[in-house]
Amino acid sequence: xxxxxxxxxxxxxxxxxxxxxxxxxxxxxxxxxxxxxxxxxxxxxxxxxxxxxxxxxxxxxxxxxxxxxxxxxxxxxxxxxxxxxxxxxxxxxxxxxxxxxxxxxxxxxxxxxxxxxxxxxxxxxxxxxxxxxxxxxxxxxxxxxxxxxxxxxxxxxxxxxxxxxxxxxxxxxxxxxxxxxxxxxxxxxxxxxxxxxxxxxxxxxxxxxxxxxxxxxxxxxxxxxxxxxxxxxxxxxxxxxxxxxxxxxxxxxxxxxxxxxxxxxxxxxxxxxxxxxxxxxxxxxxxxxxxxxxxxxxxxxxxxxxxxxxxxx
Numbered sequence: 677x678x679x680x681x682x683x684x685x686x687x688x689x690x691x692x693x694x695x696x697x698x699x700x701x702x703x704x705x706x707x708x709x710x711x712x713x714x715x716x717x718x719x720x721x722x723x724x725x726x727x728x729x730x731x732x733x734x735x736x737x738x739x740x741x742x743x744x745x746x747x748x749x750x751x752x753x754x755x756x757x758x759x760x761x762x763x764x765x766x767x768x769x770x771x772x773x774x775x776x777x778x779x780x781x782x783x784x785x786x787x788x789x790x791x792x793x794x795x796x797x798x799x800x801x802x803x804x805x806x807x808x809x810x811x812x813x814x815x816x817x818x819x820x821x822x823x824x825x826x827x828x829x830x831x832x833x834x835x836x837x838x839x840x841x842x843x844x845x846x847x848x849x850x851x852x853x854x855x856x857x858x859x860x861x862x863x864x865x866x867x868x869x870x871x872x873x874x875x876x877x878x879x880x881x882x883x884x885x886x887x888x889x890x891x892x893x894x895x896x897x898x899x900x901x902x903x904x905x906x907x908x909x910x911x912x913x914x915x916x917x918x919x920x921x922x923x924x925x926x927x928x929x930x931x932x933x934x935x936x937x938x939x940x941x942x943x944x945x946x947x948x949x950x951x952x953x954x955x956x957x958x959x960x961x962x963x964x965x966x967x968x969x970x971x972x973x974x975x976x977x978x979x980x981x982x983x984x985x986x987x988x989x
Contacts, residue, residue: 677762683773684781687789695797696729696768697721701805702843703732705751706760707861709802709834709841714764716829717800721767726797729768730761731790737774751846751862753893756869770794783813787821798827836861853899853958865906865954868895870935872946884975886919886936887946889953900933904957904982907937909949914939917975917982918953921962938975940983957985 680691699717703710714730721728736748752760754771761769772778772790781789786807791799799818807813813821815830822828834841841861849858850866858866870889887907891897900921907914916939937953939946959981965971983989 677758677766677769679758679769679771681771681773682790683775684777684789687793691794693768693795694727695795696727697724697798697800698729698731698768698770698791698794698796699800700731700807701801702736703730703752703757704736704843705846705862706757707751707841707843707846708836708863709831711764711863712834713800713802713831714761714766716831717798718765720798720800720829724797727767728765729770729794729796730766731770731772732757733772733774733778735774737779740774740776740779747894749894749896751843751850751866751896753895755893756867780809783808783817784821786813787818791822792825796826798829800829800831802831803833847896850896850898853901853903853961855898855903855955856957858898859956865956866898867952867954868897868935869893869950869952872949872951874947883972884938886938887949887951889935889937889951891935897933897935898955899958899961901961902959902978903955904959904985905937906954906956906986907939907951908954909946909951914942915982915986915988916940916942917959917978918955919962938979940979940988959985 697717697720699714701710701713703714706714717730718728734754736750739748758769770790801815803815805815815828818828839845846858846861849855849861855866868889868891870891872887873890874888897920903918903920905916905918907916916937918935918937920935921933935953937951959978965974
């Protein structure tokens, strides 16, 4: 997969791209609704014997359009989005910088610059995709702006339990710790990537050493609590339990939640390792304990519960 980073000021006709069928959208999460859009583009590309492309935007439009919002958090940060799209088999990834210049383009200018000049032969998008200044362009208007230069396919709403599958719905479920339901909407386990850094090493003194994960990007994290997780590193998968939270028993006040993972039946040194943590089930909420012994007793219960969940001894 070739990735092209573009902006409203950097589009050139010198890219000399092969014609493509392009799926367009922000695609945070690449959930089952997004997958339908992208798979439709892939199928159309095969039918027309063209390249399959995906066009996404960075950062999230809210960072630019809402002056009070300085930073966005993502179900799938850009690097993870790239990995997933490559796995799907996309040929081109267009990452368009969302800034005030892009936001101020007219719908016609957006179409001319980002579809026609990129040699897009067919556009696939969800029914609610909008483009141009204040989102004035929509999929119903696209044939008018296309002027016969490319075709279009509109994907209707994808639902589960009579409710739209959407990034907003997934974020709401993450807020409630409902990661099992999130995983159903994603079609895979929600995950974060990070590196193991040195912590306070308190866990090893009570028989539960933990890998302290420094999360690498701006992930939209689930509700604080204890989770059944699997962890992948060095090509292997391990099972364990994760505490995402503020460790109120030991820390008076923390500004941001930390992610600590205890892996079952693993004794090797993990410092410096890059890991992917997959969330499968929230076991309980984080709470403050009276002391170390009560913490240890609860961790033993958590371990038993999670081993039963994964059906491992």
